[in-house]
Amino acid sequence: RAPWDQPRGTERDDLEESSLHRMIILNSGEIVACGRLQLNGPREAQIRYMAVDPAFHGKGYGRAIITELETLAADAGAEKVVLQARANALGFYEACGYQAVRETFLLYNSIQHYLMEKALS
Secondary structure (H helix, E strand, C coil): CHHHCCCCCCCCCCCCCCCEEEEEECCCCCEEEEEEEEECCCCEEEEEEEEECHHHCCCCHHHHHHHHHHHHHHHCCCCEEEEEEEHHHHHHHHHCCCEEEEEEEEECCCEEEEEEEEECC
16 A cells, blocks of 8 residues: 555455455565455456565566466356456566456556456366
């Protein structure tokens, strides 16, 4: 939340309790990556609140979170996973097999987001 000067707790919403959460914690106790999966319907899941500590970018932690969330989605019967990606994260999600569908909203009047999706097989 720090990059946008948002207080702790603003990452929570009404679906917090019904969503599935995953994080990667080092043996030292340091949290390096996290993400959340919510079910939008019987066949669609959505990844939200993805974050990887910048010091750990490029080490596979984000991909590991995505893979685990996709497994949870498939186990729940989802056929497709959607997400809203910031413009600077499009390449990461494309490398994970997601395709941009369309430009969507502008967060905090400065951060362009794109709807992306991936079919689960």
